[in-house]
Amino acid sequence: xxxxxxxxxxxxxxxxxLYDQKVIALQRQGLFGVYSPGIGQEACIIGSAMAVDPVxxxxxxxxxxxxxxxxxxxxxxxxTAQYLGKxxxxxxxxxxxxxxxxVSIAAQLPQATGLAWGLRLRRQDSAxxxxxxxxxxxxxxxxxxxxxxxxxxxxIVFFLSNNQxxxxxxxxxxxxxxxxxxxxxxxxxEGVEVDGNDVMAVYDVTCEAVERARSGGGPSxxxxxxxRMSFHNTTDxxxxxxxxxxxxxxxxRDPIERVQKYLAGLGLWDAKREAQWTEEIREENERAxxxxxxxxxxxxxxxxxxxxxxxxxxxxxxxxDLVDGQGG
Amino acid sequence: MAxxxxxxxxxxxxxxxxxxxxxxxxxxxxxGKLGGVFRTTSGLVDRFGAERVVDTPLAExxxxxxxxxxxxxxxxxxxxxxxxxxxxxxxxxxxPQLAKYRQRSRGRYHCQVTIRAPFGGGIRSPEFHSDGxxxxxxxxxxxxxxxxxxxxxxxxxxxxxxxxxxxxLFCEPDRLYRGRRSVVPDGAYTLPFGKAQLVRxxxxxxxxxxxxxxxxxxxxxxxxVADGIxxxxxxxxxxxxxxxxxxxxxxxxxxxxxxxxxxxLSAGFGAEISATxxxxxxxxxxxxxxxxxxxDVPFPPxxxxxxxxPSLDRVVAAVRRTMEA
Numbered sequence: 001x002x003x004x005x006x007x008x009x010x011x012x013x014x015x016x017x018l019y020d021q022k023v024i025a026l027q028r029q030g031l032f033g034v035y036s037p038g039i040g041q042e043a044c045i046i047g048s049a050m051a052v053d054p055v056x057x058x059x060x061x062x063x064x065x066x067x068x069x070x071x072x073x074x075x076x077x078x079x080t081a082q083y084l085g086k087x088x089x090x091x092x093x094x095x096x097x098x099x100x101x102x103v104s105i106a107a108q109l110p111q112a113t114g115l116a117w118g119l120r121l122r123r124q125d126s127a128x129x130x131x132x133x134x135x136x137x138x139x140x141x142x143x144x145x146x147x148x149x150x151x152x153x154x155x156i157v158f159f160l161s162n163n164q165x166x167x168x169x170x171x172x173x174x175x176x177x178x179x180x181x182x183x184x185x186x187x188x189x190e191g192v193e194v195d196g197n198d199v200m201a202v203y204d205v206t207c208e209a210v211e212r213a214r215s216g217g218g219p220s221x222x223x224x225x226x227x228r229m230s231f232h233n234t235t236d237x238x239x240x241x242x243x244x245x246x247x248x249x250x251x252x253r254d255p256i257e258r259v260q261k262y263l264a265g266l267g268l269w270d271a272k273r274e275a276q277w278t279e280e281i282r283e284e285n286e287r288a289x290x291x292x293x294x295x296x297x298x299x300x301x302x303x304x305x306x307x308x309x310x311x312x313x314x315x316x317x318x319x320x321d322l323v324d325g326q327g328g
Numbered sequence: 329m330a331x332x333x334x335x336x337x338x339x340x341x342x343x344x345x346x347x348x349x350x351x352x353x354x355x356x357x358x359x360g361k362l363g364g365v366f367r368t369t370s371g372l373v374d375r376f377g378a379e380r381v382v383d384t385p386l387a388e389x390x391x392x393x394x395x396x397x398x399x400x401x402x403x404x405x406x407x408x409x410x411x412x413x414x415x416x417x418x419x420x421x422x423x424p425q426l427a428k429y430r431q432r433s434r435g436r437y438h439c440q441v442t443i444r445a446p447f448g449g450g451i452r453s454p455e456f457h458s459d460g461x462x463x464x465x466x467x468x469x470x471x472x473x474x475x476x477x478x479x480x481x482x483x484x485x486x487x488x489x490x491x492x493x494x495x496x497l498f499c500e501p502d503r504l505y506r507g508r509r510s511v512v513p514d515g516a517y518t519l520p521f522g523k524a525q526l527v528r529x530x531x532x533x534x535x536x537x538x539x540x541x542x543x544x545x546x547x548x549x550x551x552x553v554a555d556g557i558x559x560x561x562x563x564x565x566x567x568x569x570x571x572x573x574x575x576x577x578x579x580x581x582x583x584x585x586x587x588x589x590x591x592x593l594s595a596g597f598g599a600e601i602s603a604t605x606x607x608x609x610x611x612x613x614x615x616x617x618x619x620x621x622x623x624d625v626p627f628p629p630x631x632x633x634x635x636x637x638p639s640l641d642r643v644v645a646a647v648r649r650t651m652e653a
Contacts, residue, residue, distance in 0.1 A: 082434075091434035099400070100433045107425055110390045114397020114405075121353070121379060122402050141421075144390030151385055306435035307470050309493045312522060312569030315469075 002200070003268055009050060009199045010259045010269075013042035015281045016067035017256060019076070020230070022285055023083070027234045033083040036064045040197075040229025043255035044161045046071065047202030048222075051210050052129050052157075058097045058119070060112035060130035062105075064161070068131070074098045076288035081295050087302045089295030097126075106136040109145025109158065116154035116213070127213035128156045129206070134174050135166025137183070146221065150187035155213035157206060158221045161196060163228035168241040180223035189219045196224030197255040227253070332512035335505045337479035338368045338444070341486040342406065344516040346376050349404060352490060355382040356391055356408030356444075365410055366446055366505055388418030395441045396426055404440050406490055412447030412499055413459035426495045427470030442489045442496045448540050448590055449622075449637050450503035452630040459627050460591035462539075465497055466567055466600070472496045472521055473567040477542035479510045481565060484519035491518065501540035522569035526578060530560030533584040533647055536575065536601055538564040541588045541638065548588075548643040557651055567597055572604060579605055580612035584650050586620060588638055593621035615653035620646045 020037035027035055038045050041064065049068035052059065059072040070076050073096040082090035082101070092098055099115075102108035112130035119126045136142055137160060149156050160180050164171045177183065184191025190212065194205045202224055209220035227250035231238050238247075263269035304311065304319040311319070332340060345352045354369055360383040363370030373381040384391050388409055395405040409415050415422060422443065430438045449458040465473055474489055474496055476482040482500070489496035527542060528549050535545040542563045549559040562578050564571065579585045585605060587598040598619040605617050620638045628636050 087434055092436045094436075099437070100429075104420065104424055107393065107420060110387075110393025110421065111397040111400075111425070113390075114394030114399075115401050116397070117394065118398040118401025118403045121398075124401075141389055141393065144385075144387040145393065147385055148387065148390045148394055306431045306433075308430070309438065314570060314572060 012046040016042045036233040037230045041226045043199035044196045044224045047199040048206045051206035056126045058128045060099045062131045063101045069098045077291035080292035087298040106139035106141035113145045113149040116156035117152045134162040134171045146187045149219040153218040156219045157209040160223045167232040184221035191221045196226030329511045331509040333509045334482045337483040337512045341483040345490045351404045353380040389421045392418045392421035399439045406442045409445040411457045412445040413456040423468030427468045439495045444498045446500045446502040449633045463597045474498045475538040479512045488518040521566045524571035524574040525563045527563045528561040531558040534560045534582045536562045537588045576608045580609045583614040586618045588620045615650045618646045
């Protein structure tokens with residue numbers, strides 16, 4: 001069972017890493033938008049996603065958990081199309097219980113609380129998992145979202161990936177608390193600390209938290225200790241602020257290599273298998289990339305798409321002006 | 329037919345919609361047993377229970393953000409922000425989040441959320457309580473902005489807001505809450521957004537206003553009769569969508585226009601009205617469009633608010649100047 005889980009988790013973690021590497025390369029060639037990779041945090045991304053059920057539970061991402069949303073049912077080509085600026089092809093399909101990525105830090109937290117609260121009011125047997133980082137925990141929305149979740153006993157799991165960095169701001173100056181999980185006590189619910197580079201540990205604590213949420217036990221805050229083994233996003237340059245020693249130390253705790261070593265010890269992993277998986281995953285990722293790239297580009301009038309169910313007359317006129325080439 | 333003031337009209341609208349649709353819920357500060365600081369939600373918790381009439385923690389961003397999530401779960405939240413000025417502490421969940429969510433999700437999600445907020449001066453409120461910041465939200469496309477001026481409109485427009493699949497900011501003129509009653513039918517009825525209402529006929533000049541300023545304009549129009557000036561009053565009712573058609577047709581007819589609002593002058597919504605009239609009916613005008621507004625200073629202590637807000641005298645004087653131009 002454990003081996004089976006680890007092989008499945010490894011496959012997804014490798015998919016996440018290989019996708020990130022591919023996208024970074026494309027971005028450097030001007031073929032992809034600004035992107036925040038999850039490199040180094042794959043155990044958090046995949047371990048947590050594997051603990052929720054895509055059929056019944058909802059996922060409210062921030063922006064560094066792309067492969068978690070894919071695990072939760074969002075087709076890779078759809079989320080890829082979003083980064084390529086597509087409109088229709090980037091729409092989350094009906095039935096996929098994922099909300100859009102959120103770049104306004106921590107804004108998703110009160111929203112996720114409302115969603116979880118509402119699902120309970122609608123008598124649905126679902127939990128919500130939402131993501132935030134160490135930097136996001138300083139936002140007012142973190143407090144307002146978690147406090148309201150505590151009061152309403154909303155069925156929600158707040159997954160905090162402490163990757164030690166908010167762009168260039170170290171976790172050391174982000175907060176004086178020694179452990180992010182302690183914050184949960186202030187909101188009257190469970191806080192759990194976990195080694196965020198141990199995919200099995202992440203999976204276990206998240207399963208417990210999801211079960212707590214579903215069974216009326218209220219929200220949980222999971223504080224996963226990990227390390228951002230790349231940059232904040234493709235515009236960032238960590239060499240200006242990051243100590244090489246810290247990075248090297250984190251590299252030695254790489255969550256993917258950790259699983260590979262363990263499985264190798266059981267005779268379930270070797271260089272041949274790694275090469276084979278790498279090739280298969282690259283092909284999958286390429287396929288999604290190709291679909292997203294070839295999906296129709298937006299038309300100019302898509303500027304006006306999806307703003308109102310019934311646009312005001314003035315907006316309709318502006319759209320007509322754009323289409324007529326009068327430029328408004 | 330029942331006569332109601334604005335507080336009662338709003339209460340009636342909320343009760344009608346909660347009765348008709350079990351997804352409709354009310355949340356905000358003190359909306360439960362207290363019935364809201366202005367009593368607009370009075371009695372709702374007894375009738376519909378604490379699960380649907382919810383006293384929330386004191387957190388504006390939390391109230392709005394949670395309303396967005398509640399809507400995605402299939403509820404129809406009507407959130408009360410205790411005073412419009414307090415939206416500053418939740419603005420990022422309104423403009424950047426609620427208003428943009430349909431677009432950000434490429435149309436997968438929409439937010440059927442109504443935010444109610446009392447506002448305006450004239451009731452000697454403490455600071456921050458009176459701020460008329462409606463124009464700030466006009467720069468956040470995606471949210472509709474509704475500014476009723478009387479009980480009948482308040483009920484019809486609020487029901488329309490609750491049923492609108494897109495988010496609506498519904499600003500209530502607290503000065504008029506317990507003012508003149510008017511006939512407000514029992515039962516649900518709606519008034520469409522984007523339809524301005526000519527609340528007083530007049531031949532020589534059109535006063536354009538919304539919310540509490542409509543009442544001021546009506547009084548000004550009465551006062552101007554003594555000068556032999558026949559002033560029409562146009563109540564915009566909603567700023568987004570804006571009824572450009574009626575506005576332009578009406579002003580073209582009287583050929584003169586004075587816009588009155590209680591928010592500061594510069595970049596107030598009056599500037600939008602004036603600019604629109606320049607673009608659309610410039611050659612039908614006999615005089616420049618005038619604006620009467622609050623001054624370009626922060627809302628002062630209540631002891632000075634009568635000097636800060638547009639007064640009857642300032643409106644009447646502006647109309648006289650416009651007639652002489």
